[in-house]
Amino acid sequence: MENQMIDTVVTSAAGVFTGNTYYPEFPLSQLRPNPEQPRKWFDPKEQEALVASIKRMGVIQPIIAMLDESKETAMIMAGERRYRAATDAGLTGVPVITKDADPVETAIIENMQRSNFTIVEESEAVLDLKEKYKYKGKEIAILANRAESTISEILSINDLPAVVKDEIRGLKTYTRAELLMITSKYKQDDDMISAFNKLKAAKIKKEDEKAAGTAKKNGKGKKATDATTETVTADATTAFQTLTDTYITELTEFDLTKLDETQSNKLLESLKNLNKLIASKIKKS
Secondary structure (H helix, E strand, C coil): CCCEECCCCCCCCCCCCCCCEEEEEEEHHHEECCCCCCCCCCCHHHHHHHHHHHHHHCCCCCEEEEECCCCCCEEEEECHHHHHHHHHCCCCEEEEEEECCCHHHHHHHHHHHHCCCCHHHHHHHHHHHHHCCCCCHHHHHHHHCCCHHHHHHHHHHHHCCHHHHHHHCCCCCCCHHHHHHHHHHCCCHHHHHHHHHHHHHHHHHHHHHHHHHHHHHHHHHHHHHHHHHHHHHHHHHHHHHHHHHHHHHHHHHCCHHHCCHHHHHHHHHHHHHHHHHHHHHHHHC
């Protein structure tokens, strides 16, 4: 069903909404964030700027939301930043495009937002959204947080012959740019298969050369590495301990009560990132 453009909010007496419809003033109180939203942190300064913009201009780009079974509320699929900023700006309603809930459709969108798909899976998923669920390219771009031109490129991967798509379906070793070179240059299946086989052979050769080079390098440098590893490790440990002690001393002496909420959030986020970095390096070692 194509989106219906309407001038005012159309609801029943019970406040029931219809799917696949554009509402210029959908009540904020009947929208809810997606609990599975992959983005958990929103930059406070960017949010402040967005709030200021919305106070001046309103929400220009519609939020896309999936209607709940009751048809009275909807879960945000794309546009949580705008939802939060509109709430902070004191708005009571925002432009929303509603979609009827469908488990397959929801799963496709969630996987696209998380970049969980391989190139072939992504291209087929976008094609499903376009043909089966009647999404327009612009809507898919908003949901996936991609440029509309990128969505067109993703769709072009479907032009590859089935035999090629089946071979690379579960792989992430081929880039979209490499595959687009084939679909843009050739139109016949035989030509595309031939071009793909050449690309595959070139990749195998490159990997073999890389492996041979690494083995050769490791063989030459092994003795020197063994002789210096213990010293280098000790020096690095001492330097890191000194850096850590200095950091702790400065942090202890600093009056954290002077920080405002934004600064406090940024400091906590930085400490979390530092903790993750240290943990990952310890794990690797």
